Amino acid sequence: MNLSSLQTVLAVERMGTIVGAADMMNMDASNVSRIVAAVEHEIGLRLFDRTTRRLRITEAGERYLTRIGPLLDELEAAREEAHQTAVEPQGHLRLTSSVAFAIEKIVPLLPAFQDAYPQITVELLPSDANLSLLDQGLDLAVRLAAAPKGDLISTRVLSTRYRVVASPAYVERTGTLRTPEDLSDRNCLRFALPDFRSRWLFRVGADEPVREVEVGGSILISNALALRDAARKGMGAALLADWLIDRDLEDGKLVDLLPTWDCTATEFDTGAFILYPSRTYLPQKNRVMIDFLKDRLK
Known part of the structure; x- marks a missing residue:
């Protein structure tokens, strides 16, 4: 599992919808949906309950993303800080x-x-x-x-x-x-x-x-x-x-x-x-x- 996939899942949780996360990340909604499904399969947990109209985070998903969210933010912060010293x-x-x-x-x-x-x-x-x-x-x-x-x-x-x-x-x-x-x-x-x-x-x-x-x-x-x-x-x-x-x-x-x-x-x-x-x-x-x-x- 790569960081990009986890960041995509976290974007879905923060935006509240697959479409919203896709728009924010400039991706196709179908690709976001496949990434979420792949992450769920790899960790053996259902993160979201999905219907044709709505998406709701599961209890297990909430606990999982609450733990990994700050870790991903720290990794991104470290990357951004290093990037700022080298790039305009x-x-x-x-x-x-x-x-x-x-x-x-x-x-x-x-x-x-x-x-x-x-x-x-x-x-x-x-x-x-x-x-x-x-x-x-x-x-x-x-x-x-x-x-x-x-x-x-x-x-x-x-x-x-x-x-x-x-x-x-x-x-x-x-x-x-x-x-x-x-x-x-x-x-x-x-x-x-x-x-x-x-x-x-x-x-x-x-x-x-x-x-x-x-x-x-x-x-x-x-x-x-x-x-x-x-x-x-x-x-x-x-x-x-x-x-x-x-x-x-x-x-x-x-x-x-x-x-x-x-x-x-x-x-x-x-x-x-x-x-x-x-x-x-x-x-x-x-x-x-x-x-x-x-x-x-x-």
């Missing part, structure tokens, strides 16, 4: 983020990354849905939120701050805001997410009470770039992240309506986090991308 970073890296963050922050950095690491091919998957790293066979994901919780490892690459902004034409037409509560009487442009669409949060400082303000309006938009464009066109006030609007504020295309207030729709401490599966090693291609984004986005 290389491989195919699959990265996802929101559409807006991909366009505004990641795509502009790709030429420099390509120059620095010509042996790495980057597949960027912009999506406003939170794609599953394991199900989609992704190496890294950038999430915009408070500190993520769960089984994935996360590294902050950017801290964010939200602002309530509008176009100069909108301000001239409707007047300035004296307090956050004035927004309740305005036609607000709202992000079509549960936490953003009905109320926004405000505070003067970290030690001050949080004020919750109900917001409403005739426009709901599910994409941050489109929401920013609507604000630029004077359609209303919008709550947007600083990395998306800093240039517009500098150029005068947008105006900060509440410059002395902290604003958010969820939590005040938010950021952009790179997520990757919990493993005992990190491939070199992943590590250099994480370090590159941390350095360029900080």
Whole structure:
């Protein structure tokens, strides 16, 4: 029995399906199925109960793979460490983020990354849905939120701050805001997410009470770039992240309506986090991308 076969079996257990493991390892599902059957025959254990619709690990399989999983990870870590000292970073890296963050922050950095690491091919998957790293066979994901919780490892690459902004034409037409509560009487442009669409949060400082303000309006938009464009066109006030609007504020295309207030729709401490599966090693291609984004986005 070779290590490749054991790694294939472990991939099936981690992905939960033959097809998922095949996609992750760039193999045919039929080959993965044959490898699993061969390993089961050699060790004399049935690792998975398989039907036409689903796959479930057996009790014996769970015990076996729980023991060999860390050993295989350590072997791969040793191989990767030795490989890193001898070879330039290389491989195919699959990265996802929101559409807006991909366009505004990641795509502009790709030429420099390509120059620095010509042996790495980057597949960027912009999506406003939170794609599953394991199900989609992704190496890294950038999430915009408070500190993520769960089984994935996360590294902050950017801290964010939200602002309530509008176009100069909108301000001239409707007047300035004296307090956050004035927004309740305005036609607000709202992000079509549960936490953003009905109320926004405000505070003067970290030690001050949080004020919750109900917001409403005739426009709901599910994409941050489109929401920013609507604000630029004077359609209303919008709550947007600083990395998306800093240039517009500098150029005068947008105006900060509440410059002395902290604003958010969820939590005040938010950021952009790179997520990757919990493993005992990190491939070199992943590590250099994480370090590159941390350095360029900080």
